Structures are given as C-alpha cells and as structure tokens.
Amino acid sequence: MVSVRNSVVIPVGEKQTHEAKFVSFHGLSDGKEHIALVFKEADSGQAVPLVRLHSECLTGDVFHSARCDCGQQLDEAIELMAQKGGILLYLRQEGRGIGLYNKLDAYSLQDTGLNTFEANNALGFENDLRDFSIAAQMLQALGVTEIDLLTNNPEKVATIEQHNVKVRRQQTTGVFYNRHNGHYLAAKAEVAKHHIDLRRQNKLAS
Ligand SMILES: Nc1nc2c(ncn2[C@@H]2O[C@H](COP(=O)(O)OP(=O)(O)OP(=O)(O)O)[C@@H](O)[C@H]2O)c(=O)[nH]1
Numbered sequence: 001m002v003s004v005r006n007s008v009v010i011p012v013g014e015k016q017t018h019e020a021k022f023v024s025f026h027g028l029s030d031g032k033e034h035i036a037l038v039f040k041e042a043d044s045g046q047a048v049p050l051v052r053l054h055s056e057c058l059t060g061d062v063f064h065s066a067r068c069d070c071g072q073q074l075d076e077a078i079e080l081m082a083q084k085g086g087i088l089l090y091l092r093q094e095g096r097g098i099g100l101y102n103k104l105d106a107y108s109l110q111d112t113g114l115n116t117f118e119a120n121n122a123l124g125f126e127n128d129l130r131d132f133s134i135a136a137q138m139l140q141a142l143g144v145t146e147i148d149l150l151t152n153n154p155e156k157v158a159t160i161e162q163h164n165v166k167v168r169r170q171q172t173t174g175v176f177y178n179r180h181n182g183h184y185l186a187a188k189a190e191v192a193k194h195h196i197d198l199r200r201q202n203k204l205a206s
C-alpha cells in the first residue's frame with residue numbers, strides 16, 4: 001500500500017513566484033524517489049485535477065537541451081498548474097527508463113542517422129522501458145481517482161486507466177519544435193503515435 005511520506009511547500013517556477021507542495025511517498029513498487037508537486041490544493045480542492053506525468057530528462061529539464069522538448073513541457077506544466085491548480089508527477093525515468101549514460105549513447109547513435117527508437121534498439125533496449133503504473137500508485141495515495149491528463153502519449157492514458165484512475169480528458173502539450181528536435185518529434189508521432197501536430201509548432205497546450 002502506497003502512502004504519503006512527507007509534504008513540504010517550495011516556491012518554484014522561473015521567478016520562484018509559484019508555490020507547490022513537494023510530496024514524497026512510502027512503498028512505491030520500484031523503490032525510486034518519484035515526487036508529486038501539488039499546486040493550489042489540487043489534491044483536495046479540485047474534483048478532477050489537471051495532471052502531468054513528466055519523465056526525468058536531465059539534459060532537457062536542467063540544461064534546457066534543444067534535442068528534445070522536455071524542458072519546455074515541464075515549464076509549461078508548471079505555469080499552467082500555477083494558474084489553475086494541478087499535480088505534476090516527476091518520474092525518475094531518465095531516458096525513457098534506460099538511464100542517462102545509455103541515453104547519451106543513444107544520442108551518439110542518432111548522430112549517425114538512427115531515430116530515437118532505433119538507437120534504443122541498437123543498444124539492446126526496447127523502444128520504451130517506462131512503467132506508468134507508478135503514477136497511478138502516487139495518485140491513489142493522494143486520494144485522486146479522476147484526472148485530466150496533460151500528455152501527447154497514448155500509452156500514459158491507457159496505463160493510468162488500466163490502474164483504476166479515470167482519465168476524463170487528454171489535453172495535448174505545446175509543440176516545442178526547434179531546428180535540433182524535429183526528427184525526434186516526428187519519430188514520436190510516427191512510431192509511438194504521440195499526438196504531436198508539427199503544424200502547431202510552438203503553440204502552447206490547448
Ligand atoms: N532513450 C531515449 N530517451 C530519450 C531520448 N530523448 C528524450 N528521452 C527521454 O524521454 C523521456 C520523455 O519522453 P518522451 O517520449 O519525450 O515524451 P513522453 O513523456 O512519452 O510524452 P509526453 O507526455 O507527451 O511528453 C525523458 O525521460 C527523456 O529523458 C532519446 O533520444 N532516447
């Protein structure tokens with residue numbers, strides 16, 4: 001049984017003007033230190049909170065890498081949730097679960113022409129090693145049974161629903177295209193069927 005371990009308020013966002021409760025957990029099935037950021041009492045005040053499952057990306061989230069869209073998606077989620085409440089689940093799933101060093105190896109292979117999924121396969125990994133059921137465990141510990149989910153990834157919606165959290169609505173993120181990440185976004189849309197419309201470049205979540 002997963003339960004809340006601690007909850008502490010931290011000012012966040014580019015100008016540190018937003019407050020989020022950082023929640024840690026006991027008993028998560030993979031033993032990793034996943035955290036929830038709860039904005040504006042979304043746990044109790046919002047019947048159906050906006051939720052994002054954000055997979056850790058050191059290069060994008062911390063160093064604003066242009067090879068992916070993670071940093072901008074993270075900033076977008078924080079801004080949206082600071083305005084209207086929500087729960088950001090920050091999942092320790094670097095490199096779609098293969099880890100940072102392997103992701104950097106995958107980047108080297110992409111520099112020789114492989115796409116993001118082919119590079120994983122060339123390293124001996126499946127396309128995606130993430131288990132999103134961990135997010136359902138966190139939501140249940142927070143007492144959340146129904147959500148609006150901010151994602152382009154249909155797999156996240158399916159797994160959350162399989163684990164008894166209802167997804168009322170899927171809301172797509174912005175399309176943060178730049179000259180370095182075009183192939184990466186296109187492969188996500190083509191291979192993993194993410195809802196990314198490259199004609200909507202740089203438009204924020206709708
Ligand atoms: N293995 C691998 N992982 C990557 C690569 N680029 C980004 N990532 C990782 O991918 C994860 C983000 O997953 P994405 O596939 O971009 O998007 P998503 O989380 O499935 O979907 P959204 O909810 O729509 O953002 C993070 O953990 C990144 O570190 C790459 O080329 N190879």
Ligand SMILES: [Zn+2]
Nearest residue numbers: 057060068070
């Ligand atoms: Zn990234």
